[in-house]
Amino acid sequence: MYFYSKKLRKFLRVLPGKKYLGEYRFLPIFFIGGAVIEFLMINWHVGEVNFYKVYKKRKVEELVKQCEREELLKLQIKKT
Template identity: 60%
Template sequence: MIKLYSSTLKKLLNKWPGKKYLGEYRFLPLFFLLGASLEFSMINWRVGQTNFYSTYKRRQAKNIVEHELHS
């Protein structure tokens, strides 16, 4: 039989707190914090003069103009 996980990973996951009360959902706060930090970095970190949202807004404006021109 193929082993799809390591015993070290299994031990680490079993040591994560909240197993009794939350079960498999005990990792949810971790993922919530990771998602919030990703969103924060997308808003606040700039590369040169641009960040994710300025690029997104520019692309949306371009799509609206193209749609209006073709209509």
């Protein structure tokens, strides 16, 4: 028993490439969609910030915290 509508079934039949690509005919759609999302993540700014600036800032903060922990461990080892 299938739980999708007749409209969805009709839409899926209309998409080209069923003969040659079969189930993989949707792959180019998702590939292009992923490329569009990646482009927006790079070029779409909210205020002065975009996704990659936030990501880089977070990674730098994590590295600083890790270095601080390592320094504290070295100091504790030297004291004992």
